[in-house]
Amino acid sequence: MKKFIVIWMTAVMLLWPIGIHAETAKVSSDDLIEHSKELDGQTVIYTGEAVGTILKRDGYAWVNLNDGSNAIGIVISSEMVDSIHHMGRYGQIGDQVEVVGTFHRACAEHGGDMDIHADTIRVVKDGASAPEKLNTDYLIWSVILAIGAVSFAFIVYRKTSMMYMQKRTNI
Amino acid sequence: MPENKQINRAYPICYYVGLIILVLGCLMIIPAVTAICSNEPNIFSIFLACASLTVMIGLCMILAGYRYRQTKLNFGEGTIVASVSWLLGMLLCALPYFLSGNYGSYLDCCFDVMSGLTTTGVVLIKNLDHVSNGINMWRHLLTFLGGQGMVVLALTFLNRGYANVYMMYVGEGKDEKLSPNAVTTSKSIWKISLLYLAIGTVVMTIIVVRAGMPLGEGFLHGMWIFMSAWSTGGFAPMSQNILYYHDLGVEVGAMIFFIIGSLNFALHYAVLHGQRKEIWKNIEVITFSITLSVLTLIAITGLMQNNVYPNIMAMFRKGFFLMVSGHTTTGFMNIYAKQFFYEWGDIALFALTVAMLFGGSACSTAGGFKALRIGIVFRAVKADIGKMLIPDSRVKTSKIHHLKDIIMSDSMVKNASLIIALYLLTFAVGTLAGMYAGYPYMMAAFESASVTGNVGLSIGITSPAMPSFLKVLYIVIMWLGRLEFMSVLTLIAYVFRKARRV
Numbered sequence: 208m209k210k211f212i213v214i215w216m217t218a219v220m221l222l223w224p225i226g227i228h229a230e231t232a233k234v235s236s237d238d239l240i241e242h243s244k245e246l247d248g249q250t251v252i253y254t255g256e257a258v259g260t261i262l263k264r265d266g267y268a269w270v271n272l273n274d275g276s277n278a279i280g281i282v283i284s285s286e287m288v289d290s291i292h293h294m295g296r297y298g299q300i301g302d303q304v305e306v307v308g309t310f311h312r313a314c315a316e317h318g319g320d321m322d323i324h325a326d327t328i329r330v331v332k333d334g335a336s337a338p339e340k341l342n343t344d345y346l347i348w349s350v351i352l353a354i355g356a357v358s359f360a361f362i363v364y365r366k367t368s369m370m371y372m373q374k375r376t377n378i
Numbered sequence: 379m380p381e382n383k384q385i386n387r388a389y390p391i392c393y394y395v396g397l398i399i400l401v402l403g404c405l406m407i408i409p410a411v412t413a414i415c416s417n418e419p420n421i422f423s424i425f426l427a428c429a430s431l432t433v434m435i436g437l438c439m440i441l442a443g444y445r446y447r448q449t450k451l452n453f454g455e456g457t458i459v460a461s462v463s464w465l466l467g468m469l470l471c472a473l474p475y476f477l478s479g480n481y482g483s484y485l486d487c488c489f490d491v492m493s494g495l496t497t498t499g500v501v502l503i504k505n506l507d508h509v510s511n512g513i514n515m516w517r518h519l520l521t522f523l524g525g526q527g528m529v530v531l532a533l534t535f536l537n538r539g540y541a542n543v544y545m546m547y548v549g550e551g552k553d554e555k556l557s558p559n560a561v562t563t564s565k566s567i568w569k570i571s572l573l574y575l576a577i578g579t580v581v582m583t584i585i586v587v588r589a590g591m592p593l594g595e596g597f598l599h600g601m602w603i604f605m606s607a608w609s610t611g612g613f614a615p616m617s618q619n620i621l622y623y624h625d626l627g628v629e630v631g632a633m634i635f636f637i638i639g640s641l642n643f644a645l646h647y648a649v650l651h652g653q654r655k656e657i658w659k660n661i662e663v664i665t666f667s668i669t670l671s672v673l674t675l676i677a678i679t680g681l682m683q684n685n686v687y688p689n690i691m692a693m694f695r696k697g698f699f700l701m702v703s704g705h706t707t708t709g710f711m712n713i714y715a716k717q718f719f720y721e722w723g724d725i726a727l728f729a730l731t732v733a734m735l736f737g738g739s740a741c742s743t744a745g746g747f748k749a750l751r752i753g754i755v756f757r758a759v760k761a762d763i764g765k766m767l768i769p770d771s772r773v774k775t776s777k778i779h780h781l782k783d784i785i786m787s788d789s790m791v792k793n794a795s796l797i798i799a800l801y802l803l804t805f806a807v808g809t810l811a812g813m814y815a816g817y818p819y820m821m822a823a824f825e826s827a828s829v830t831g832n833v834g835l836s837i838g839i840t841s842p843a844m845p846s847f848l849k850v851l852y853i854v855i856m857w858l859g860r861l862e863f864m865s866v867l868t869l870i871a872y873v874f875r876k877a878r879r880v
Contacts, residue, residue: 238442240716258507262590262624269590269624271616273507273766276712278618297418297510312721313410319692320624321714329832356403356437363437367444 231307236277239310243321247312253279253323254305254331258295261288272304280322281306287325303332328372386576389446391459394546396439398463398532403432408519409474413512421478421512428473457865458872459653460529464857466490471520478513478847482842485849492853494520495528496744498836498862499612499709502842502849506617511598514615518602522859525609525743526571533564554644554741558869568645571608578604578635588834589625595747603628607635609743612709612834621712629699632710640666640706640738642750644781653781661778662739665753666705669736673729674701682724697726700835705733707745709786709834718837719821723832726818727820727837734827734835735805745832745859747801751794753778758791805830808855815845829855 233252239242241338255272262269268288269296271278273295295301308325404430451459472487486502492515493500503509503517523531523824524534529550532642533543544560556566587593599615604848607614616622620629638646641663648656657663678697687693696713705711718727737746767775776786784790784874805826814820817839829852840852858866 236699240714241720243717243720245626250689259622260591260595265588271622273617273619277624278507280618280621280624296474297416297508312686313692313696315688317624318626318695319689320621321717322624322710326818339420342420342423345420345427349427349430352427352434353642356433357429359434359437363441366441370444 209212236274236279239279239321240277241268243312244348246310249310250326251310251311251323252305252307256295256334257291257293257301261291261296263288268343270304272306272372273301279310280320281325281328282317282322283325283328286308287328290328290330293336295334298338299336300334302330302334305329305331305337387449387455388661389443390449390451391443391455391462392439393443394451394532394543395448395463396436396441396460396465397535398436398459398528399439399466399470400527401532401535403429403434403436403465405519405523406432406474406516409512409516412515412562413510416511418510418512421510424474424477425512427517428470428477431473432470442667451543451545453545453548454868454872456543456547457549457861457868459546459550461534461857461861461865461869463528464492464495468495468857469852471495471516473665474513474516476673478510480509480513486842489849489853490517491520492802492856493834494611494613494667495524496832496856497521497525497609497611497707497745497834498829498856498860499606499829499834500836500840501613502840504842506615509615513658514598514602517613517703518605518611518615520572521611521613522575522605525611525673526567530564530567533561536561542664549868551727553592554642556644556647565648566680567643570643573655574608574638575601575604578608582607582631582635584621585625585627588774589628591621597639602713603632605645607632607710608639609709610636610639610706610708610738610745610832611743612703612711614710618714619711620715626695627693627711630825633702634689636706636710637702640708640742640744642739642741644741648781656781659779661757661780662749663744665749665756666738669749669752670702670705670733671735673705673733674698675699677729677733680727680729684721684723686721686723686726691694701730701733704730704828704833704835705736706739707734707737707826707831711835715836715838718824718835721728724820727824730835731824731827734824734831734833735801736832737833745813747798750780751798754786754791754794757786758794761786797862800828801859803857804855806861808851811848811851813846818864826855830859832856836849848849 231250231252239246248261255274257270258278259271268283268285268286270281270283270291271280291302291304293299293302306325307322307327308323310323312321313320351360379733407424409483410422410425410429413425468488468491471491472484475481475490476484476485480503489502528551530544533547547560557561579601582604583597587596587598591599602615609668614620620632645660647654678693681687681697687696699712735746735750737748740748740750757776757778777783778786806829809823812826813819821837821839824837
């Protein structure tokens with residue numbers, strides 16, 4: 208019986224952190240916005256693509272994570288900044304970042320912003336560069352149209368100049 | 379013979395619409411250059427192709443009407459030039475959006491163009507956080523252009539000899555003359571705007587870089603935020619709008635510029651020419667200050683009742699910022715659209731809805747009823763009450779101060795009341811349509827006030843998924859609101875008359 212209790216207690220102690228983690232809600236941006244009052248002050252797990260630029264401030268930084276519906280502002284410590292390598296923008300897919308942190312409906316520290324103060328962050332999927340491939344059809348058509356527009360502008364200029372001169376001669 | 383006379387009247391309209399289209403085509407070169415500088419070759423090709431096509435259409439129209447360009451336009455024709463230019467301009471300016479692949483349909487592209495040109499600011503663009511610099515430049519350029527007016531821009535390319543174009547200028551919802559001629563007035567408006575563009579871009583770039591952005595990107599963001607703020611447009615380069623920056627400096631900087639942008643161009647002109655005291659005496663400034671103060675107090679009461687914000691700073695950065703953003707018809711947002719619905723409560727939403735309908739100053743980049751009209755109607759009511767208290771034999775006149783002392787006439791009050799009534803009617807139609815589409819009353823009213831007043835704050839209705847009929851209706855409402863009804867109504871009457879004759 209003694210052995211049984213020791214095994215149980217050891218198991219509970221080892222699994223305790225997992226238990227806490229399991230209680231932490233995995234949320235989407237829509238959940239955060241629509242249930243902001245219920246989730247205010249709670250630890251949440253939120254995943255999204257890092258977009259734009261990491262906005263570095265004194266001792267911390269802002270990173271905006273977009274989960275496809277909305278982008279949520281995450282407050283991260285300066286040390287966490289280096290773990291994010293790709294930021295989503297035109298021609299680039301940002302890192303998918305999972306953040307565990309405290310959600311604030313209207314953060315008193317940050318002027319009422321809805322944000323998450325990160326305890327940990329983890330890149331779950333690396334971003335990648337997706338450079339624009341040159342579309343030759345677009346290029347050819349644009350050059351043809353541009354030549355057409357310049358030629359037509361010249362014709363219109365000549366024609367209107369002639370009309371103007373004709374009118375002046377008649378006067 | 380009368381048929382011949384009618385055809386002749388169509389030619390000058392064709393000429394001036396062509397001129398405006400030509401200017402729009404030339405403007406597409408700016409995003410094309412931005413695209414090539416940002417290594418976006420496909421976006422460059424799109425803008426080059428669209429610019430060429432638009433220029434050719436404009437030149438065709440100019441050629442068709444060239445002989446009749448000196449024909450004096452009457453009020454109806456001037457307003458038709460304005461309304462047709464906006465409609466055709468919308469269709470052509472939507473081409474780059476459509477080809478970029480950032481939109482679900484051509485209707486969505488037209489919606490965003492009209493939203494930009496009317497300085498409304500509600501958007502249907504998809505995946506804004508991955509949009510190219512070229513397309514973002516075009517979005518913000520359209521809103522900057524729309525704030526000043528595309529007719530106003532086209533007029534600046536004419537010489538002073540064109541004294542016959544004043545009605546076009548009026549048709550675009552502006553009736554202040556900064557100088558005796560519409561062409562020189564247009565040039566003055568653009569000079570003021572470009573002066574502020576230079577100052578504003580530098581200031582906003584410094585603020586944005588201080589907030590953590592690198593210089594190159596910060597320059598573009600600074601310029602775009604200024605363009606949007608000055609035009610009271612509300613577009614921003616990122617999906618979170620102003621919230622993206624998480625910075626008090628950006629919010630205060632933008633707020634200063636959109637307040638300045640919402641002031642009458644005639645007031646800017648007077649102040650820049652030394653009449654500084656005009657700021658304190660002007661009826662529009664006084665009316666705007668009073669309505670903003672009262673409505674902000676109501677909103678703050680509502681927000682406090684619901685415990686929405688935890689401290690004064692949060693109340694200032696969210697409550698006050700959004701009230702000023704709504705009242706100046708800017709539409710910059712630093713909360714999520716649905717937060718209005720889930721958190722703000724009815725009292726604050728009511729105050730913000732009223733503020734959006736009231737709007738900024740006449741002859742500015744702002745929309746809404748306009749402070750001048752509210753001031754006139756309020757003074758008229760006050761004068762009527764005053765008349766009841768004095769003997770019938772006594773005659774009392776009422777004055778307002780707008781650049782000079784003006785004695786209020788009945789026609790002035792009638793015109794102001796008529797436009798306010800038309801705005802309210804449009805707002806009611808928009809609200810009804812929103813409810814028909816299945817949205818609750820408060821949401822439908824909020825979004826309708828936002829599009830009627832050309833504001834751009836959204837409570838979550840405006841999205842690519844909203845019904846097509848609502849998109850079309852909102853386009854028409856934005857167009858009506860920006861041109862202040864008369865131009866569009868004249869065009870509709872013109873089309874009906876033509877149709878009946880056929």
